[in-house]
Amino acid sequence: MIATLELLAQLPYEPHYFLNPVKLVAFMVVFAIWVVFAQWVDKDAVAVNTYRTLWSMLTLASGAAALLLGLFIPLFWVGFLLFFIINLVMMVVYILHRNGLVREEDRVFTPTHFRRLKEEGFSGKKKQKExxxxxxxxxxxxxxxxxxxxxxxxxxxxxxxxxxxxxxxxxxxxxxxxxxxxxxxxxxxxxxxxxxxxxxxxxxxxxxxxxxxxxxxxxxxxxxxxxxxxxxxxxxxxxxxxxxxxxxxxxxxxxxxxxxYNEETLKVPDLGFNPKQLEVAMALREVTPGMILLTAPSGHGLTTTIYSFTRTHDRFLQNVQTIEFEKEMEIDNVTQKVFSASGGTTFTEQLLKLVRSDPDIIVLPELRERESAAIAAQAAAQKQKVYVGLMAVDIFDALRKWMTLVGDKGLVAKSLLAVGNQRLVRILCDQCKQAYKPDAQMMRKLNLPADKALYRKPEPEYDKHGNEIACQACQGTGYVGRTAVFDWLTVDDGLREVLRRSTSMNDIQNYVLKKGEVGLQAQALQKVLVGVTSIQEVARAVRQGNGASPGPRPRPKPRGAGKPDKPSGRR
Ligand SMILES: [Zn+2]
Incomplete structure (x- = not known):
C-alpha cells in the first residue's frame, strides 16, 4: 500500500493536461460520440416505442456524471477511462434494451447490422434497398x-x-x-x-x-x-x-x-343470429309494410348489420332507397342519398320527399332529427318496409328511445315488426384456442353446465431468446374476426296491445320478460358454450358496450415470425 502511494507520489503532477493535444483529442472524441449517442437515443426511443424521457434522462445523467469524473480526477488517464467506461456501459444497456423490443433485422450492433452496413455503406445508401x-x-x-x-x-x-x-x-x-x-x-x-x-x-x-x-x-x-x-x-x-x-x-x-374485407358482401345469415332468430328475421323480410328497428351501442357493428339487411332484399325487383349521413359502403342497385346539412333542406324534408316518391324499402341507418322518427313510423304503418338504426344498449333501451322519438305509442305499436340489439364479440382463433375447465361455481352462477369445457386464448409461448411465438393464424391476438350476438324481439299481437296501453316501460318489460325470449347475455353464452368465443371476451364486449372503459389490455407483440403469403380476410 505504502509502496503504491510512493509510486503515485513520484508521478508528475499535470495541472494543464488539456494543453496536451493527444489527451484533448481523446477526450473530445469520446465526448462527441456521447453527444451523437444521446441524440440518437432521443429519436430511437420513440421509434422503438419505449420510454423516451426516461432513457434521455438516463443518458444525460450518466454522461454528465462521467464528464465530471473525467474532468476532476487529477490523474488524467484514470479519469478518462472512467469517463469512457461509464458512457460505454450506458450505451450497451440501452442497445440491449432496444434490441429486445424490435425484430431481428431492426437490431443494431449485431453481426447482421454490421454486414448490412458493410454492404450499403454508412452514408444513407440504404435507400437502394431492394x-x-x-x-x-x-x-x-x-x-x-x-x-x-x-x-x-x-x-x-x-x-x-x-x-x-x-x-x-x-x-x-x-x-x-x-x-x-x-x-x-x-x-x-x-x-x-x-x-x-x-x-x-x-x-x-x-x-x-x-x-x-x-x-x-x-x-x-x-x-x-x-x-x-x-x-x-x-x-x-x-x-x-x-x-x-x-x-x-x-x-x-x-x-x-x-x-x-368481406363487409361488402355480408348478408343477414352471415351476421351471427342463432338458427331460430335467423328464421324469424328472414321471414320478416317478406312482411310489408312495417318497421325493423336495429340497435347497438356505438362501435358494435350496427352499420354493417343495416347494410346486410338491405342486401338481403331483391334489389332488382324492389326499389330500395337510403338516406345516410355518411355512405360507408356502396350497395349495388340501391339509391343511396347522402344527407348534407348545407343542401338547404332538413333531413326530415328529404325523408318526406323520399316517402312520397314511393319506394318499396326505406333504409335510415341513423336519425338525428326527432320529427323524422314519426315520419318513418308513419311510412312503416301505411305502405313501406322501413329499417331504422339507433344507438341503444339493449332491447328495452331501444324501445324506450324509439317511443320517445316517435311520441305516439299507437303509431309505434301499429308499425313496429321487430327490435334487434347486438354486440360484437371476437371469434377465438381455431388454430390456437385452448380448452380449459372453468370454475364450477362461476358456471353455476351463469346457469351453464358445470362440467363443460370452455375455450380461451392461449397463454403466450416464448422461444429461447424470450421472444413471443405468435400464432400465424391470429398473429398472436388469440382471435380472428368478429361475430355479432343478437337479442331479438318480434312484436306479436300480444305485445302490440301492451305497447298501445303501456303507461311505463315497466309494463312492456314485465310482459316481455315473462315470455322469456330475450336476453343478450344468454345469447352470448351460447356462443361461449360452442367455443366460438370466450367468457373473457363476452365480459369485455358487454362492459364496453354498456359504456364502461375497456380496461387494460396486454399488447401482443409477435416477433420473429415469418409472414404468410395471404392475410386472412374475415370479419
Ligand atoms: Zn391463433
Missing part, C-alpha cells in the same frame, strides 16, 4: 402502381408496401398515421381493438402520406381540409378496397386508411 411488390396496389384510376424509377419515389413506394402489407397481414380495418413533432404514431384497429404500432420518423411518414395521396387521386396542394379517395390492394386473389382519408392537424397531415 424494392419489391408484395401487395398489388391499384390507384384511383384503376391503374396498377408500378415501382418508381427514381430514388425518392422508390422509398415512398417501399414505405407504402410495408405499411399496407403489414396492415393486411394483421387484418387491420383502420390504419392511422398521426404526425407529432419528429415522428408519426402509427396505430391499427384489429377486430375493434386499437393496437399501437412502431412509429415512423417524420420524414418517412411524410413520404408515405405523399405517395398515398397521389395514388388515391387527392389534391396534393390541399393539406388542411379533409379529403377522401380510394385505392385497391391485392395479395393473390384477396382484393381489398382501401378508403384513403387525409385531415389537416396542427402537427401535419393525418392519414387514415379504412380497409374493407
Amino acid at each position: 424494392v419489391t411488390e408484395r401487395v398489388r396496389i391499384t390507384d384511383a384510376d384503376r391503374k396498377v402502381v408500378t415501382i418508381p424509377e427514381e430514388e425518392e419515389g422508390r422509398e415512398q413506394y417501399r414505405l407504402t408496401q410495408d405499411l399496407v402489407f403489414d396492415a393486411l397481414w394483421r387484418r387491420a380495418t383502420i390504419v392511422e398515421v398521426l404526425p407529432a413533432k419528429d415522428v408519426a404514431k402509427v396505430s391499427y384497429q384489429i377486430d375493434g381493438e386499437t393496437d399501437q404500432r412502431e412509429g415512423l420518423v417524420r420524414q418517412e411518414a411524410d413520404l408515405l402520406v405523399h405517395f398515398l395521396k397521389q395514388i388515391a387521386g387527392l389534391n396534393m396542394e390541399e393539406r388542411r381540409k379533409p379529403q377522401r379517395g380510394q385505392i385497391v390492394a391485392a395479395i393473390g386473389e384477396n382484393r381489398h378496397k382501401i378508403a384513403v382519408r387525409t385531415d389537416g392537424s396542427t402537427a401535419g397531415e393525418k392519414l387514415t386508411l379504412r380497409i374493407f
